[in-house]
Amino acid sequence: MTLAQRLWIYQSERFPLAKTLPLLACFSAASITISAVLANRPLPGLAAYGVGFLLVFILFFQLRVADEIKDAEDDAKYRPERPIPRGLVTLRLIVWLGIGTIPIGVLLALAHGAGLIWLLLLTWGWLAAMSFEFGVPKWLKARPTLYLLSHMAIMPLIDLLLTGIEWLPHGAAAPGLWLFIALSFANGCVLEIGRKLWAPENERVGVQTYSGLWGPRRAAHVWLVFVGIAALLLVGVGVATGFALAFSLIAAVGFAICLRAARGYANAPSPAAEKQIDTLAGLWVFGCYATAGFLPLALGALS
Known part of the structure; x- marks a missing residue:
C-alpha cells in the first residue's frame, strides 16, 4: 500500500474524520459564538471561525499523537491489532506528523493576533505535560480519578483558546x-x-x-x-x-x-x-x- 492509503486506514481506526470533523466544527463554532453572545457583541467574521476550526483540529490530532506515545508499550503488549504495533504505520511517522502541525498552529495564532499565541502555548504546555504523565506516570496511573481529571483539564484550556479568538480583540471575556x-x-x-x-x-x-x-x-x-x-x-x-x-x-x-x-x-x-x-x-x-x-x-x- 502507498503511504496515503496506510494513513487513510490509520485515521479510520484511530482518528476517524467522519465522526471527528462534525464534532470539532460544532465545538469550535459554538465556542466562538457563545463568547460573542454572552458579551452582547456582533459575531466575528468567517476567518475567525476558520482559525478556530483549524486550531482545534490540530490540537485534537496532537492529543491522538500524545496517546500513541503514552500507550506505545501497552499497545505492543496488549493491543497488537492497532495500526502502529501491527506495522501499518510507525510511531515515528505519526509523531513527526504531529510535530509538523506545530508551525501551522503558530502561524494561525500569529495571523489572528491579539495575543492568541499565548493561549495556544499555554494549551501546548499542558499537552506536553500530559504526554509525559506530568513526570509521575506510575503514581498517576495508580489514581484513576486524578488521572482522569488531570487529563480532562486540557478541555477548558482548549475552550479558553477558542473563545479567546472572539474576546481577545475586545480585551475581556464576558x-x-x-x-x-x-x-x-x-x-x-x-x-x-x-x-x-x-x-x-x-x-x-x-x-x-x-x-x-x-x-x-x-x-x-x-x-x-x-x-x-x-x-x-x-x-x-x-x-x-x-x-x-x-x-x-x-x-x-x-x-x-x-x-x-x-x-x-x-x-x-x-x-x-x-x-x-x-x-x-x-x-x-x-x-x-x-x-x-x-x-x-x-x-x-x-x-
Whole structure:
C-alpha cells in the first residue's frame, strides 16, 4: 500500500474524520459564538471561525499523537491489532506528523493576533505535560480519578483558546463565559468515561477501563454524575443568555435519555448497552455545544 492509503486506514481506526470533523466544527463554532453572545457583541467574521476550526483540529490530532506515545508499550503488549504495533504505520511517522502541525498552529495564532499565541502555548504546555504523565506516570496511573481529571483539564484550556479568538480583540471575556468553559471540562469527562464503559466479555487484560476499575454499576453512576453536572452548566449558560427555559428543557430531555441508558448498562452491561453509552456520550456533547452556541441565535432571531 502507498503511504496515503496506510494513513487513510490509520485515521479510520484511530482518528476517524467522519465522526471527528462534525464534532470539532460544532465545538469550535459554538465556542466562538457563545463568547460573542454572552458579551452582547456582533459575531466575528468567517476567518475567525476558520482559525478556530483549524486550531482545534490540530490540537485534537496532537492529543491522538500524545496517546500513541503514552500507550506505545501497552499497545505492543496488549493491543497488537492497532495500526502502529501491527506495522501499518510507525510511531515515528505519526509523531513527526504531529510535530509538523506545530508551525501551522503558530502561524494561525500569529495571523489572528491579539495575543492568541499565548493561549495556544499555554494549551501546548499542558499537552506536553500530559504526554509525559506530568513526570509521575506510575503514581498517576495508580489514581484513576486524578488521572482522569488531570487529563480532562486540557478541555477548558482548549475552550479558553477558542473563545479567546472572539474576546481577545475586545480585551475581556464576558463574565458568564466560565460556565461554558466549565461545561467543556464536564463534557470531556462524559466522553472519556463513556468510551470506557465496556461489557464484561469485552474487557481485556492490560487495557484500563472505568468499568473494569470501578465495576459496571459504579462506573455508570459516575458517568451519569458528569452528565448531570454538564446539564446544570448548560442550564447556567441558558440563564446567562436569557433563554433559561429552552435550555432547561433540552438539558432535562437529554439527561433523561442518558439516565435510562446508564440504568440499562448498570443492570445489564451487554455489548449493545456499551455501544449505546458510547454513542450517547458523543451525541450529548454535540447537543450541548449546538444548544449553547446556536440556540440563542435562533431564538433571538425569532423574537
